Amino acid sequence: MSVDPNRPSAARIYDCYLGGRHNFAVDRAMAERALALVPEISRIARANRAFLDRAVRYAAGRGIRQFLDIGSGIPTEGNVHEIARSIDPQARVVYVDVDPAAVVHARQILDGDPLTAVVQADLLRAAQILGDPQVKALLDPDEPVCLLLVALLHFVPDTPELREALRTYHDTLVPGSILVVSHATRAVEGLADLYTRTGLSTVPRDEAELAGLIEGWEPVAPGLVRSPLWRPEPGGDADDPAGFALLVAVAERV
Numbered sequence: 001m002s003v004d005p006n007r008p009s010a011a012r013i014y015d016c017y018l019g020g021r022h023n024f025a026v027d028r029a030m031a032e033r034a035l036a037l038v039p040e041i042s043r044i045a046r047a048n049r050a051f052l053d054r055a056v057r058y059a060a061g062r063g064i065r066q067f068l069d070i071g072s073g074i075p076t077e078g079n080v081h082e083i084a085r086s087i088d089p090q091a092r093v094v095y096v097d098v099d100p101a102a103v104v105h106a107r108q109i110l111d112g113d114p115l116t117a118v119v120q121a122d123l124l125r126a127a128q129i130l131g132d133p134q135v136k137a138l139l140d141p142d143e144p145v146c147l148l149l150v151a152l153l154h155f156v157p158d159t160p161e162l163r164e165a166l167r168t169y170h171d172t173l174v175p176g177s178i179l180v181v182s183h184a185t186r187a188v189e190g191l192a193d194l195y196t197r198t199g200l201s202t203v204p205r206d207e208a209e210l211a212g213l214i215e216g217w218e219p220v221a222p223g224l225v226r227s228p229l230w231r232p233e234p235g236g237d238a239d240d241p242a243g244f245a246l247l248v249a250v251a252e253r254v
């Protein structure tokens with residue numbers, strides 16, 4: 001698996017926004033250009049992580065003990081396994097990312113943890129991911145799964161392959177499973193152009209477009225909303241209006 005230090009990576013740029021250390025000069029340069037365009041980008045990234053935290057605790061509160069986090073990035077502090085384990089120490093998590101940089105860092109961070117695994121794969125290869133030996137070893141297909149597609153779908157154009165992959169996840173996971181999504185809106189259009197020019201294709205979407213992608217999943221209250229409106233907690237990061245740039249939903253497989 002080769003990591004190219006001369007090409008910016010979405011996972012490492014995002015790590016820069018969050019103040020992490022898993023990034024190269026090329027990523028920091030790109031993050032600086034992004035910050036010049038959208039100064040609140042780090043706050044948007046933190047609002048996204050705060051939503052992830054609330055959503056994982058919601059799923060764990062519903063009794064879910066297994067998590068499939070696709071487009072997981074570099075496990076920074078407060079990652080899915082840490083959040084889920086604060087509710088059940090036996091929670092199992094498989095992290096999946098297409099980017100070798102994210103996978104290498106994740107394996108270093110999680111090395112030796114028997115209840116987590118890291119798989120390098122593309123979201124679009126749903127059958128490959130669901131049939132991966134590490135996924136099969138950790139996640140029981142007869143039990144509900146929390147599928148996380150957090151800050152991921154805005155990197156994936158709407159194609160028949162995407163629709164097919166999303167249908168496969170929906171149809172394979174048993175009823176009671178939960179989907180967690182967050183997605184950039186056109187509020188960050190300038191940023192999307194910058195990413196696309198750098199070779200990281202980016203597709204902001206609106207409510208109707210995102211609702212179309214998660215069709216078949218039933219959003220729990222308050223539905224498909226801007227991040228600060230999804231079950232905010234007093235004193236939490238959700239108060240930050242920067243999070244309004246993100247659409248989010250937690251939806252159930254019925």
Ligand SMILES: C[S@@+](CC[C@H](N)C(=O)[O-])C[C@H]1O[C@@H](n2cnc3c(N)ncnc32)[C@H](O)[C@@H]1O
Nearest residue numbers: 011014071072073097098099122123150151155
């Ligand atoms: C902005 S990061 C989000 C990280 C984490 N999910 C979060 O929200 O904090 C987006 C991640 O999606 C990954 N990604 C982009 N396209 C992907 C694809 N087709 N399949 C799997 N991962 C993908 C990138 O490599 C990156 O690590």
